[in-house]
Amino acid sequence: MTDLNKQMVEQYRNSFLKEVEANVEEGEWVKMCMQCGVCSGSCPLGPYWDHPPQELFMMIRAGKREEVLASSSMWMCTSCYNCIARCPRELPITHIMHGLAHYAKRLGLAPKNQPTMKFSQKFWDNLMVTGRVNELKLGLSLYFMNGLVEGIKTSLKMKNIGLGMLLTKRMNPMEMLGGHSVKDKSGFKAMIKKAQELEAARIAKFKTP
Amino acid sequence: MTDVVATNETILVVGGGVSGMTAALEAAEAGKQVILVEKRAYVGGRVTQLYKYFPKLCFPTCGLEINQRRVKGNPNVTVLTMAEVSKLEGNAGNYSATIKISPRFVNSNCTACGDCERAVSAEYPDDYNYGMNKHKGAYRPYRMAYPERFVIDPRMIGTPDADKAKAACKYGAVDLNMKEEVLTLKVGAVIFATGWTPYDAAKIQPYGYDRFPNVISSVEFERMKDISGPTGGKVLRPSDGKEAKDIAFIQCAGSRDRNYLKHCSRICCMASLKQTTYVSEIEGGNSTIYYIDIRAIDRFEDFYQKVQADPKVKFIKSKPANITQDKDGNPIVNGVNTEGYHRYATAHDLVVLAVGMEPSIKGAMPEGVKITVNEHGFIENDGSNGGIFAAGCASDALDVNRAVQSATASALKAIQVINRVAGMEG
Numbered sequence: 128m129t130d131l132n133k134q135m136v137e138q139y140r141n142s143f144l145k146e147v148e149a150n151v152e153e154g155e156w157v158k159m160c161m162q163c164g165v166c167s168g169s170c171p172l173g174p175y176w177d178h179p180p181q182e183l184f185m186m187i188r189a190g191k192r193e194e195v196l197a198s199s200s201m202w203m204c205t206s207c208y209n210c211i212a213r214c215p216r217e218l219p220i221t222h223i224m225h226g227l228a229h230y231a232k233r234l235g236l237a238p239k240n241q242p243t244m245k246f247s248q249k250f251w252d253n254l255m256v257t258g259r260v261n262e263l264k265l266g267l268s269l270y271f272m273n274g275l276v277e278g279i280k281t282s283l284k285m286k287n288i289g290l291g292m293l294l295t296k297r298m299n300p301m302e303m304l305g306g307h308s309v310k311d312k313s314g315f316k317a318m319i320k321k322a323q324e325l326e327a328a329r330i331a332k333f334k335t336p
Numbered sequence: 337m338t339d340v341v342a343t344n345e346t347i348l349v350v351g352g353g354v355s356g357m358t359a360a361l362e363a364a365e366a367g368k369q370v371i372l373v374e375k376r377a378y379v380g381g382r383v384t385q386l387y388k389y390f391p392k393l394c395f396p397t398c399g400l401e402i403n404q405r406r407v408k409g410n411p412n413v414t415v416l417t418m419a420e421v422s423k424l425e426g427n428a429g430n431y432s433a434t435i436k437i438s439p440r441f442v443n444s445n446c447t448a449c450g451d452c453e454r455a456v457s458a459e460y461p462d463d464y465n466y467g468m469n470k471h472k473g474a475y476r477p478y479r480m481a482y483p484e485r486f487v488i489d490p491r492m493i494g495t496p497d498a499d500k501a502k503a504a505c506k507y508g509a510v511d512l513n514m515k516e517e518v519l520t521l522k523v524g525a526v527i528f529a530t531g532w533t534p535y536d537a538a539k540i541q542p543y544g545y546d547r548f549p550n551v552i553s554s555v556e557f558e559r560m561k562d563i564s565g566p567t568g569g570k571v572l573r574p575s576d577g578k579e580a581k582d583i584a585f586i587q588c589a590g591s592r593d594r595n596y597l598k599h600c601s602r603i604c605c606m607a608s609l610k611q612t613t614y615v616s617e618i619e620g621g622n623s624t625i626y627y628i629d630i631r632a633i634d635r636f637e638d639f640y641q642k643v644q645a646d647p648k649v650k651f652i653k654s655k656p657a658n659i660t661q662d663k664d665g666n667p668i669v670n671g672v673n674t675e676g677y678h679r680y681a682t683a684h685d686l687v688v689l690a691v692g693m694e695p696s697i698k699g700a701m702p703e704g705v706k707i708t709v710n711e712h713g714f715i716e717n718d719g720s721n722g723g724i725f726a727a728g729c730a731s732d733a734l735d736v737n738r739a740v741q742s743a744t745a746s747a748l749k750a751i752q753v754i755n756r757v758a759g760m761e762g
């Protein structure tokens with residue numbers, strides 16, 4: 128158990144809903160769900176979720192903390208927004224899914240090797256270097272995510288697309304050497320730091336129930 | 337010219353459905369002068385379009401007939417049909433109402449013999465049956481229509497058919513030169529009993545009402561069961577005319593949904609439960625109700641329990657996500673069942689959308705005085721409305737029983753205004 132996880136278990140004992148409301152982006156909406164099921168039925172990836180959104184909301188209210196936070200379900204969300212568009216109560220379901228995934232990751236409870244999580248981490252790490260996404264490096268790191276052999280295989284398979292992108296100047300091979308950057312890198316870092324402070328403050332604002 | 341006497345001791349009732357008729361009769365039977373203004377060519381409102389009434393499952397024609405007789409026999413009530421209030425000005429005890437009467441092209445000589453109808457061939461979509469069939473250019477709006485007088489469709493005016501209708505009438509009742517009339521009446525109190533309109537199901541895009549012929553609305557389903565209705569009392573699939581046996585009902589089609597109508601329309605659960613009894617009457621008929629939760633309000637719980645006990649009715653706790661259609665035109669209902677979170681995709685012969693109620697006055701308020709409505713468009717019985725009151729579905733989504741109670745209450749409020757006026761003058 129990570130320290131933060133221990134601390135949160137202590138703080139929100141038996142009130143997972145309150146914990147979600149305090150710590151998860153848009154989490155205060157969870158209690159508004161009336162269990163109609165439209166989100167679950169509308170999700171194009173629905174059949175592949177262990178627990179569709181409607182069920183996650185019920186599990187949160189039922190206090191099933193470990194099952195929810197360790198679930199791979201919310202990582203399946205592709206942000207198509209079908210659920211938000213159709214929810215009769217206008218719950219920001221997509222955002223709640225991302226909020227839950229993010230929170231689970233912070234607590235160290237997200238399922239190991241969850242591919243969406245791994246990719247998200249790579250995206251973030253990539254972005255943090257220069258303030259701009261380095262697509263060449265991001266693409267390659269994605270190919271090699273599951274080891275060298277698979278990486279080479281995937282690279283060969285994608286070769287023609289890669290060459291096409293180079294030819295049409297959609298991708299620059301020079302990106303391999305550092306890559307382009309935002310103009311004011313230290314300003315960018317300061318901005319991220321400030322955002323992290325704001326988030327920490329938002330979380331700290333909620334007192335123990 | 338229509339000759340109407342009105343004073344500031346007269347009560348104006350706008351809308352002649354079951355609520356408007358009740359309010360008018362209660363006030364008239366208490367000795368007040370009442371003018372009842374109805375937009376349609378006949379009184380009775382939406383109740384005339386129902387096959388049976390919950391909870392007793394009797395035919396609404398019976399109660400309607402009693403009310404029509406009371407109106408006919410009471411000299412205190414003046415009924416104006418094909419009439420609307422376009423402007424309302426003034427304040428409690430002293431209103432001026434502008435009333436627009438559309439031409440019927442048939443005068444009071446009409447004996448309802450039907451010769452004009454037989455003489456013409458032009459046909460127009462029949463609003464009474466929600467456009468599911470057509471009526472002739474000269475027609476009786478429905479079999480029990482009161483006033484018992486034919487109507488000439490204005491679209492037929494100026495065509496040779498109109499002249500044929502005139503020539504066929506032995507009583508000189510067809511008057512093709514009738515014009516729109518505008519009356520200005522002085523009244524002391526006004527009761528809005530303008531009722532409801534079914535929510536436009538085509539707006540609920542995922543359910544495909546506008547794309548799939550075998551997805552219909554609950555009000556259309558009522559019309560199918562009428563022996564003299566567009567399908568002769570049979571539940572037939574619009575796509576191929578086959579008798580539907582496996583029928584799905586989808587609750588909250590438009591209601592309790594911030595994308596459509598935010599309010600609960602309250603009667604739709606009972607309407608669908610009632611409609612399953614129509615299906616169970618069909619040889620081999622069975623129903624499936626898809627619902628969020630069943631709101632059989634108040635004492636209707638026992639009706640719900642009776643339907644639950646019917647093995648031909650299945651309940652699925654789920655608001656369907658969408659409807660698709662298979663190659664045979666069967667609508668497929670898709671969603672996830674809240675009881676177990678199982679995914680389903682079930683084909684039915686016919687899907688009935690339990691559409692919500694919208695106040696029909698929404699967007700159709702007369703000019704002049706400002707009338708306070710709630711966030712859903714229903715008229716509030718609010719002090720700021722002075723001598724203006726709401727009855728029945730103009731005030732909220734109600735069943736007939738509650739609509740009539742609210743009508744009686746509004747009649748009493750209106751009588752109090754009139755008594756104040758009379759007291760001041762007497």
Ligand SMILES: Cc1cc2nc3c(=O)[nH]c(=O)nc-3n(C[C@H](O)[C@H](O)[C@H](O)COP(=O)(O)OP(=O)(O)OC[C@H]3O[C@@H](n4cnc5c(N)ncnc54)[C@H](O)[C@@H]3O)c2cc1C
Nearest residue numbers: 351353354355375381382389390530531532728729735736
């Ligand atoms: C599918 C379905 C089934 C139902 N079944 C039942 C049932 O079994 N039992 C039950 O108790 N209830 C039932 N109801 C509810 C019932 O229909 C209503 O309670 C009833 O119609 C309310 O009557 P009302 O007079 O308030 O409104 P309405 O019936 O809508 O009458 C309003 C009248 O006002 C007129 N009007 C509207 N605007 C104007 C205007 N501006 N000027 C002049 N006139 C105007 C209209 O033409 C109409 O004649 C059902 C509803 C639905 C949708």
